Amino acid sequence: MNDLNVGGDRPRPYRGAVDCDVQITVPHRDALLPYLDEYWRDVSLQRGLQTLDTAAFPRQAPINARPDWRLPEPASVRDQLRSLQVNLLDRYGFSAAICNCLYGVQLLHSEDMGQSIARALNDWIAREWLDNEPRLRASIVVPMQNPTMAAEEIRRVATDRRFVQVLMLVMGEMPLGKRYYWPIYEAAEECGLPVGIHAGSMYRHPVTGTGWPSYYAQDYFSQASAFQTQLTSLILEGVFGAFPTLRVVLSETGVSWLPPYLWRLDKYWHGLRSETPWVKVPPSEIVRSRVRLTTQPFDTPADPAVVERLLDHIGSDEMLLFASDFPHWRFDGDDLLPAGVSPDQIAHISRANPLATYPRLAEGVVP
């Protein structure tokens, strides 16, 4: 851990870190107009299409922007980028940050409209963000409404090697392991891109599985449960066997649910493996080798002793990917990771693991 004390008068354990989940926001509908083709630009204007912010992330909800990072709305790309540089990239010396744009492209019921806005959004990300900050990388937004169109968009955008993963929402039309979605995984694997599954929903179903809740707080809460059901789907449907080099990154999941979830899944796999005989090894082994989780929110208490126990329950230093989840309000001050994560684990989580997970990061990232 030589670099723990370089860079001035205070320890810089995050120097060279890769931030695997930062949020960028489309300021308003008009921002994308120059990137739409003529027909969809006309449609947007004639029909008075609004900004596609989603119920999963109301902008003004306190949890969705740390108070000292909150910008006056609508925040321009320039202002968002400046904040990201000052508050994270420069402050801690990150080597790279992966942008996820959670614009509600996937919620549209029209497949064509979803496709056209996804295209515009990816082009906007490349031009307005990646061109302006060499440390940024991004996820490819895909129209999940139509996996064929999604695969096409992956192949179109993946030629720009600053796009390092495919972005999906954790709640879709149907569970993500189903064969319906396999064209997306085929394209991602072919392009060498991990599939990043991020909190968020297409809102085809109530987030609880038992009806619509009264409070946004439950929508937020339910994202973690949704990751659990989706991981079950990906494993039992055989996605990892069918796509042997595919990696899956779970973003903004809450981390602490993972160990007891895997204990339960291994137990049921033992009891019911005749139903899914193509799953030949315990699910926990599949997850350990093929699935990664970003570290904010972590969903742990302040007690570092509990965090140490949890990391022991996870049982591997390779499973976690460092993320700030900027500008969401996950932590205060400089507590990028919860107390209880050791310097050695920070090195794995913030540098080695991202580089191992995202092959494209090696191109131009100096850790």
Added chain:
Amino acid sequence: MEKDIFSRLAPRWRTHIATVGMLARQGFTQEMQYPKGQPMAVRRDAFPPGGGMPGSDLDFMRAQHLDPNNVQFGVLIPLGAAQSLQNIDLSVALCTAINDWQVEEWTSREPRLRGSIVAAYQDPQAAVAEIHRLAGKRDFVQVSLLSRLPNPIGHRSFWPIYAAAAEVGLPIGVHAFGNGGWAITGGGWPSYYGEDMMSHAQTSQSALASLVLEGVFERFPTLRVALIEGGLGWLPSLRWRLDRIWERSRDELAHLPRPPSEYIRESVWLTSQPIEEPANRQHIAEVIDWIGWDRVLFASDYPHWDFDDPQRAMPLPLSRERRDRFFLKNALDLYGIPHG
């Protein structure tokens, strides 16, 4: 079912069942939406030699489970579709029949067993009347609801049931299963029975979050809830996550003056089956340290196939006190059974 329960129904309902059946917010009339891993999800050795369904013969249950496993106190939870039926009046009639059957065939004959009041949640007034009809009997120790409902379980439509349970001092037992009519995950309908089974843990999480966030424990501070058959390992993570969103949502959650973890610590119990089985068994003990050893209840799930054998469900060297609490005393305390 036919002999034990339908015979107790008015002719109108027997005709109804014989003609259109018991439609329960799913497409099949007989099969479940996820065909089970075993016939009727039961242990193959649990069919009584004299005929009938597993779990329908008291003498056989004594011989196979209660006596050899030294069960001193057992809570019956009658499942079946009664509570999820589309026809609300039929649901009310069946719940009454099932409750009477528990007394006549089980609790009046076997002092080790107590029943659960099955409540027709779709007609809260009828459910409340049924709770008041039966609450004074020693035969019943809880009110039974299911986890998959047409509305989140904290929804105001169910509050009369919680008010009645709090008034008569009975806990609510929320058992996994039921047909709420919605896709069983927030991301749609999965393919496999294994996913159906796994998702009970997530549905239990949704249920507990709903009870807390909708303000049920704030409104009914003496109400106690047991979450049944969803496992228990997920509880600490849920508590940490809920406390964080509560801190960040004080305006939206202005009806909750206290952090979620406090309501949960006071008002919520969890049954063990299917208990999570980490490779390092000490890990499950650490998780229960975080939950609280006074809040976990042993459950076998007899006669179902995923039965947890009490000899093996907690394969850890536990202190005498923890062992007693887990296997017996916590349940006696929760369900108000006097003990030494």
